[in-house]
Structures are given as structure tokens and as C-alpha cells.
Amino acid sequence: MLDRRSFLVTAAVAGALAGPGRALARSQATGEAAKLNAVLEAMFAAALAESAMLATYLGVDKGENAAAKSKLDMQSDEDRARNEAMYRGFQTRLKGIDRNALHGMDRVNLDAVLFTLDTSVMGIDTFDYGDDGQPNPYRVSQLTGSYQSIPDFLDTMHSIDTAEDAEAYLSRLEAFATLLDQETALVQADFAKGIVPPDFIIERALVQMNAVLAVPPAESGLSTSVARRTAEKNIAGDWAARATAITTDKVYPALRRQAAVFEAAQPGAVHDAGVARLPNGAAYYAWGIRNYTTTNLTGDEVHELGLRQVAEISARADEILKAEGRTEGSVGARIGAIGKEPQFVWPNTPEGKRDLLESLNAQVRAMQARLPEKFGKLPRSTVEIRAVPEAIQAGAPGGYYQGPSLDGSRPGAYYINLRDTAEWPKWSLPTLTYHEAIPGHHFQGSLQIEAEGIPMIRKVIGFSAFSEGWALYSEQLADEMGVYDGDPWGRLGYLQSLLFRAVRLVVDSGLHHKGWSREQAIRYMVDTLGDQESSVTTEVERYCVWPGQASSYKIGHTEWVRLREEAQAALGDRFDIKAFHDTALASGDMPLEALKSVVVEWVQTQKA
Incomplete structure (x- = not known):
């Protein structure tokens, strides 16, 4: 027990x-x-x-x-x-x-x-609006709100091994309806204060809400999940019928009420993308930067850092492109053109998506075998690769990670959005795998959960700059391990990923500090990265509802690299890359200033 x-x-x-x-x-x-x-x-x-x-x-x-x-x-x-x-x-x-x-x-x-x-x-x-204590100005959007998170939570987190577990599932399903109404009341209060999402955010959220409601209750994942899992465990009971009744009578009506509030607000919603238009909007963005990057950088400093890094990384990508005979057009245009070449695109079919997922699993297996080259401590938890559920593909990010359970009963999961395989040229996928799975999020997050000497409260709070910075550093580490030797296209995918995060600095600060429009941000990303406009649009809309979060990746990565370089310079031949990694990760997720203190103390100890 x-x-x-x-x-x-x-x-x-x-x-x-x-x-x-x-x-x-x-x-x-x-x-x-x-x-x-x-x-x-x-x-x-x-x-x-x-x-x-x-x-x-x-x-x-x-x-x-x-x-x-x-x-x-x-x-x-x-x-x-x-x-x-x-x-x-x-x-x-x-x-x-x-x-x-x-x-x-x-x-x-x-x-x-x-x-x-x-x-x-x-x-x-x-601030008297938005998510309490978190810099998310819109309680419900295409990325926030229980309509978006609870169905997956019930399906993938709520275990069912006994009849009591199934009864608890139904209790939670009823609570879901109440939670939807509570959120709707909070949304209405925010709307009355003028905290209305941009029109395109409302539209995207409604697309997803209506996609949920379009599925007959009996066929909804809310009903089929408990039915499937009780059947697998031979747990007798009319679970499907009971879940369907709750979904029909309580959950769907509550979601319709929430959708109606958004529909009523849609005609008067503005198109302005950033939070500057909101009450005390400049301070809101400063709070977002502080929360997500754990720094006191200003919007101007974030923007300038992004522009410098975009130029540096673009120059490195340009070298690869020229070496491969791709010389015409901007870096982004050339990368975009290569991404559309048939040999680099998975078929957008069930079979193509299955083969894509298998390629990711092969990449994880290959990297797993090489981890001892750079790490002394390896996590016990395994990771599964899953497609993002179709109901939320429209607004979900391209890829994200979900951590394992503390008791080891549930593995980590790396989700990839397969709404359109054309968004994922084959040469771009290894880097995503190293970011989301190993040695990125799954590796770091599992070590944190399994670590001894870290109080439990620190195992359940996170810092985006630390964890996302580590995941981006992991992409660099994979390149340093030689995974792209003889594979210029794979290395181009890695550089495009770095470029993507540098572009985020520019776009995040552009939207919320410089007054950029949604369309201006989309055009800048497409021109600079060569990405599909559909995937770029989802990204830009994500930044609109999470001000500051998009900047955490490259700011965190920049600090990880800086601290390693300083440690190498201080220790010379005594620098041990395994010890550096193991020490920083064993100390748990933390603000960047605390990470600096950990590394400095480790360096001093090694000198002694």
C-alpha cells in the first residue's frame, strides 16, 4: 500500500x-x-x-x-x-x-x-484576471481549460484496476461537468472586465469544443475509456451505459453552455494578438517573462537576444545548404523547399503515421544505447511515444511530454501531433525525439522523480527555463555525440530546431512587447524557418495565450551552455561531462540563478 x-x-x-x-x-x-x-x-x-x-x-x-x-x-x-x-x-x-x-x-x-x-x-x-497565480490571461482557450485537459487525464492518468476505480472514474466524470460550469462563470467574469481572447483564439477553441460535442456521447472517449478498460480487466458492470448517461445529461450540456459564452463573445472580440491591450498589460508580460524564464530580462532584451541568435544559427544552416548545392533563396525558403521534397515526407495516411511513430521508437532505442557516453546516472522509467488525440490536434503543440507516475506504474509519454505528416519532414524528427524523450524531457524529468535527497514538493514544481533549456541543450548534446555525422540533413533539422527556438524569442517579445500582429508573427516565422504555415499558425496562437513561455527555451539553453563552458574553462582537463550532467540533474528542476549556484559549488568542490 x-x-x-x-x-x-x-x-x-x-x-x-x-x-x-x-x-x-x-x-x-x-x-x-x-x-x-x-x-x-x-x-x-x-x-x-x-x-x-x-x-x-x-x-x-x-x-x-x-x-x-x-x-x-x-x-x-x-x-x-x-x-x-x-x-x-x-x-x-x-x-x-x-x-x-x-x-x-x-x-x-x-x-x-x-x-x-x-x-x-x-x-x-x-492582476485580477486569468489563471490564478499563473501568467495565462485566458482561463479557457485552445490550450487551456478543463474541456481540453480532463478527457485525456481521465483516459491516461486515472487507472482502472477494480470496480472501485471505475466508480471513481464516474464520480470524476460528474465532477467534470461541475468544473466546466465553474470555469464558465470565471470566464464570464473575466469577459466582463474586458479580458476577452482574440477572435482567432475564440475560433480555435470553439472548433475544438464543437469537435468534442460532435461525437455521440456513447462514442465519446469519456464513455469508451471506462468501457474499454473495465472490459480488459473483466470488471462486471454497466459502465458504458452509466458513463454515456453522465456525458449526455451533464458533461455535454455544461460544455455547450461554455461554448455558448464564447460564441456570444465572438462578434465583439478584437484581433490584437498580444497582452499589451489588457489591463496593466506591459506588467503582465514582464510577469510572464519572470515566471517562465526565471530572469528579469526586459522585452527589448529578449527581442535583441533573439535577433542575434537567429542571425548566428541561420549562418550555420546556410553553410550546410550551400554544401548540399542548395544556394538559391533565403535560408528559410530553402529549408521549406527541402521539407516538401517527396523523399523527406511521410505519407499522410494511417500507414504513414504508423511508420513515422516506429521511426521515432527506433531513434529512442538507438539513443538509449548511447546514453552512458555522457551520463553516469540513467533513469529507470521508460517512455512511450503516442499521437496527440485527434480531438485536440487542431490547437495542440507539435510535440510535448507527459511525465511518469511516482510509483512507476505509468511510463513517461512523448506526444507528437500527426494532424498532417507534412509538418514533419523526416530529417526534423530525430531532434524532436531527443528533445521530448531522451536525453531531453523524459530523461531529466524521470531523474528528478527518482532522485534521492530532493524534497517531494520540488519534484512536483517545475521551471520552464530549466527543463526546456535542458531539452534544447539535449539536442545540442546529441549533435556533439555524433548522431548526425554523415547526415547533413539530420544536422540541418537540428539547426532548424535551434533556429525555431531563437525565432520564438523574437516572436514572443514581438507579439507582447513590440505590438506585432498575429499575421506579422506568422509571416516572420514562415520566412525565417521555412515551416508549414499551418504548424506556424498553431505556434503563434500558442504564444498569444502563454506570454513569456516561448522565450524560456532558448534563454534556458543559452544558460546551460554558458555554465558548461565556464565550468570547462575553470577545470580544464579535470572537467568531467558525466559529472557535470549528473550533478546538475540530480539537484532537480530550479530557477536559472539556483542552477548557476549548483554549478559554481560543484566547480569549487572539483578544484578542491
Whole structure:
């Protein structure tokens, strides 16, 4: 039986850093360190008590946490007030700890968790709209909202092994309808304040809502998921009929009510893409940059960094193109033309999509065998590659990752959007695999979950600049490992991926700081990258609803590379790439400033 307390990691890691695979040394848990550990333990327990979905995500919705399995994370006024009080209470307790009395991992733990609370409370105190404590101005969009997330959560996260699990599924299905109505009320309140998404965001969200509603309830994944999985486990019961009745009578009507609110707002929605038009919009974007990049960069600084890196990476791509005899047109135009050549395009058929997925699995297997070249510590968790569900393909990103459960019962998953295989030239796919799976997100995220010496609360909070920066660094690492030797097109795919993230810096700041239109951003991306306009459009619309997030990738990557180069320069022949990787990853997801402290302390230890 799994219980909450068995997953609390609060003991100190004694001794100095002696080699690869260990987290940065922590002090013995006395004095301020003991106070810190107690607060972090209490914070995780509170988070688990407040979030039934977190318990399921971690795979601990069993034993004393079994009641969580029948609940969702709701958004009533009481629920939101309770969460806000939790943020403020733990922020106050952590600020009462003397940071100067902490060392090693204790200081990293304090900095990481307090950063999360500080940025959340900053948003709550400054803005009275959008997602509470997160810089997402629109509670419901093509990428946000329970209509978009809960069906997949119920299908892939909610395990069904017993009749009680199936009953809990139905309870959650009923709660889903209530959650939809709670969100709709919050959306209406935001709309009344003028926080209406751009017209193209409303249109995209409605396309997805209507796609859900177009499926007969009995054929909906909400109904078929529980029916399929109870049948597989021979669990007797009229599960399909009961799920269909809930979907018909409660979920679909609630989603229609939500769609009606968006339909009513559509005629008056503006086309302006950025958040500058919203109340205190400039500050909102600054908050987004702070939250997602963990830096204090300004919009101008982000924009200029992007322009410089676009120029540098384009020049490297130009060298490959010229060497392959592709000399006419801009870099983006030439890459775009190559991407349309038949030998590089998977057929947009079920068979073509199946073969594409198998090619990704082959890439994962090949990289898995080579990981010991650069890492001393490897994760135990496996990763599966899945197609993005068709119902949300229209608005979903091209690829994304979903972490494994804490108990190992659910593997990590790397999702790829196969709405149109033409968006994925064959030479572009290896880099995506290294980013999303190994040595990227799955590798880093699994090590964090499996690591000893990191408090549980730090295993469930993340920092986009750290994790996305690592995933982009992983693409570079794969190139350095020689995976593209003799494969100029594969290396071009890697450079296009780097270029894609540099372009994001320009476009994110362009939309939210420079006043760019959606169309201007799309045209810049198409011209610079040579990507399909359909995939670029989805990307630009994503940046519109997550201000600042698109900048986290390249800013994080730039810092990872800078820290490695500084460590190499300081240690010379004593620099050990395996130890560098193992140490930074064993210390867990953290703000970039904390990562710098980890690397600096490691370098000092190696010198000694």
C-alpha cells in the first residue's frame, strides 16, 4: 500500500560532493535546515491534500489517499481562496527562514520553492484576471481549460484496476461537468472586465469544443475509456451505459453552455494578438517573462537576444545548404523547399503515421544505447511515444511530454501531433525525439522523480527555463555525440530546431512587447524557418495565450551552455561531462540563478 508519508523526502544528504550522480551536498538537518525541511514536508502534504489530480498524476491515489481518486481539482470561490491562502501561508513561513544559515541543497530547495510562491503571489496581487497565480490571461482557450485537459487525464492518468476505480472514474466524470460550469462563470467574469481572447483564439477553441460535442456521447472517449478498460480487466458492470448517461445529461450540456459564452463573445472580440491591450498589460508580460524564464530580462532584451541568435544559427544552416548545392533563396525558403521534397515526407495516411511513430521508437532505442557516453546516472522509467488525440490536434503543440507516475506504474509519454505528416519532414524528427524523450524531457524529468535527497514538493514544481533549456541543450548534446555525422540533413533539422527556438524569442517579445500582429508573427516565422504555415499558425496562437513561455527555451539553453563552458574553462582537463550532467540533474528542476549556484559549488568542490 502506498501512503503519502512514504513519498516525503526530507532527510538531509550528508557529506561533501564526491563524484557524479549525487545531488549538491546538503547540510545536516538541524537549525534552519530542519525548519526548512518541516515547511517543505508540510507544503507537499498540503498540496497533495488540495489536489486530487496531483495524487493521481504521482500515482499515490491509493491507501489513505484513495478518496482523491474520485475527485478533480475544482475552481469554486472556496477552492480558489483556499489555494491562495496556502500559497501565502507557506510563502510567509519560508520567508521566516534565515537563508544565510543554509548551505548546499538546503539553500537550493529554499530558493526554488520560494521563487514559485513569490511569482504566484505576485500575479495574484497584481492582476485580477486569468489563471490564478499563473501568467495565462485566458482561463479557457485552445490550450487551456478543463474541456481540453480532463478527457485525456481521465483516459491516461486515472487507472482502472477494480470496480472501485471505475466508480471513481464516474464520480470524476460528474465532477467534470461541475468544473466546466465553474470555469464558465470565471470566464464570464473575466469577459466582463474586458479580458476577452482574440477572435482567432475564440475560433480555435470553439472548433475544438464543437469537435468534442460532435461525437455521440456513447462514442465519446469519456464513455469508451471506462468501457474499454473495465472490459480488459473483466470488471462486471454497466459502465458504458452509466458513463454515456453522465456525458449526455451533464458533461455535454455544461460544455455547450461554455461554448455558448464564447460564441456570444465572438462578434465583439478584437484581433490584437498580444497582452499589451489588457489591463496593466506591459506588467503582465514582464510577469510572464519572470515566471517562465526565471530572469528579469526586459522585452527589448529578449527581442535583441533573439535577433542575434537567429542571425548566428541561420549562418550555420546556410553553410550546410550551400554544401548540399542548395544556394538559391533565403535560408528559410530553402529549408521549406527541402521539407516538401517527396523523399523527406511521410505519407499522410494511417500507414504513414504508423511508420513515422516506429521511426521515432527506433531513434529512442538507438539513443538509449548511447546514453552512458555522457551520463553516469540513467533513469529507470521508460517512455512511450503516442499521437496527440485527434480531438485536440487542431490547437495542440507539435510535440510535448507527459511525465511518469511516482510509483512507476505509468511510463513517461512523448506526444507528437500527426494532424498532417507534412509538418514533419523526416530529417526534423530525430531532434524532436531527443528533445521530448531522451536525453531531453523524459530523461531529466524521470531523474528528478527518482532522485534521492530532493524534497517531494520540488519534484512536483517545475521551471520552464530549466527543463526546456535542458531539452534544447539535449539536442545540442546529441549533435556533439555524433548522431548526425554523415547526415547533413539530420544536422540541418537540428539547426532548424535551434533556429525555431531563437525565432520564438523574437516572436514572443514581438507579439507582447513590440505590438506585432498575429499575421506579422506568422509571416516572420514562415520566412525565417521555412515551416508549414499551418504548424506556424498553431505556434503563434500558442504564444498569444502563454506570454513569456516561448522565450524560456532558448534563454534556458543559452544558460546551460554558458555554465558548461565556464565550468570547462575553470577545470580544464579535470572537467568531467558525466559529472557535470549528473550533478546538475540530480539537484532537480530550479530557477536559472539556483542552477548557476549548483554549478559554481560543484566547480569549487572539483578544484578542491
